[in-house]
Amino acid sequence: MTDNNAVFDAIAAGKQATDGQNASATSKQNGTGGGEIPYKIRTGQDKEGLICEALLTGNLEAAIELCMQAGKTSEALILAMNSGSDLLAKVQYRYLRDNENYLSNLISALVLCDWTGVVTQCTIDSWKEALVAAITHCKHQLPLLCERLGERLQGEAVSNADLARNAILCYICAGSTERLVEAWQLSKGGQPSSDPATGEDELDKNNNSNRDLQELVEVSMLLQKALEKQGRSAPAVGKLADLLSQYARLLAAQGSLPSALTYLGNSTDPEMEELRERLYYALGHKTYTPAAPTRPQYASQQQQQQQQPPFNPMFPTIGQAAKMKAYGQSLPPAPVPTLNPVSTMPQ
Structure with a gap:
């Protein structure tokens, strides 16, 4: 059986060793230890x-x-x-x-809070890293930087259609619906089209085109709704307005007039306004009321005639006399005053 006194002695010895180590470390920190090397x-x-x-x-x-x-x-x-x-x-x-190296460029962007150089100077194959950096560090400049990165990718998409799809992601992060439509059409433009030699191929081509149009409209409307939630909504203009007008016409041709009207919104684009007015009349929201024909010249002449005094041949006005003279009519003789005969015979 272990001696209890021996256990307590071991605990006390361990505590003394720990205190000695702490004292040695403190003396080294204070410069009072005996092992310091002098220097000149x-x-x-x-x-x-x-x-x-x-x-x-x-x-x-x-x-x-x-x-x-x-x-x-x-x-x-x-x-x-x-x-x-x-x-x-x-x-x-x-x-x-x-x-000057890529690491110092990243450190510089982080210290100066300016990631524009990283987005505009990085290689195209580093677009993912640049997008992550913009999303992480640039809350206020995010739309601008993402759009610039998308423009770089879209510029290189002529030789590589995958870059156009990558540009779509950048435009979604930027909230740029109009540029999204451009990149989407560019990504679809590189696909091989069907041979329109037969009616079946032409029908498949139209169906694929309509499906692509519907998919693009759905993505664009989702992005528009997300921007509205963030307070960044903007009216449809440019290519987005053309897209929504095309889709609204397609729905109207299929008889879905109320659905077509919802995609036109309150845009001030002339083409969308014209289509919206036509749908209003077709749905009965507005009725066409033909305006009564007006003849302002005839009405003014009639009003002048009503204001003129009646014609009196014995006493014409100056204007009536001038008209009669112009038409070759002779003026009526002026009346001669008659005197009552007065008797001059003496009474």
Whole structure:
């Protein structure tokens, strides 16, 4: 059976050993240990000597400049961290400027909060990484950067149709519905079309075209609804307006007039407005009321005739007399006043 006193003695010995180790570590940190190696502070005209002099005299800006010239970037950054934000920004800029590689470019974009260079200068096969960086770090510039990345992919899609589909994803992230329609049509344009020699091939071609149109409209409308939830909705213009007008006509031709009207929305595009008015009348929301013909010239003449005084041949007005003279009519003789005979005979 183990002796209880021996157990307690072992516990006490272990505690003393631990306390000794802690005391040794504390003495090393305070510089009071016996194992410290003495060193000489170098001063002089060499690089390290000048850096030491600048540190001893408190001239941190000069010390940082000397460290950068000597290639001691780590030391310069440590000193700049204790010298204010302006000096730290200068050191960071010089370091990133002097180290031109993809890693320093990413660090520079992260420090400066500007990922435009990464999106515009990365290779096309790095578009996924650039898109991830934009989504992660650029909340306010996300639509602009994603659209620029999509434009780069769309520009290279002439030789590679897959890039057009990648551009579609970038435009969805950017919320650019109109550019989405352009990229979608470009991605479908590279597909081989059916030979219209037979009616069956022509029917298959039309069915495929209608299915592609419906799929594109569904994606575009979903993106529009998502933008409305974010408060970024915009009226349909350009290629998006042409797309919705085409789809609305297709629905109207199939007899789905109410459904066709829903895809026109409140856009101010002239073509969509005209189609919307036609659907309103076809559905009975508006009725056509022909306007009464107006003849303003005839009405004005009639009004003038009503305002003229009646014609009196004995006493014509100046205007009536001028008209009669113009038509060659002679004016009626002026009436001669008659005097009542007065008797002159004396009474």
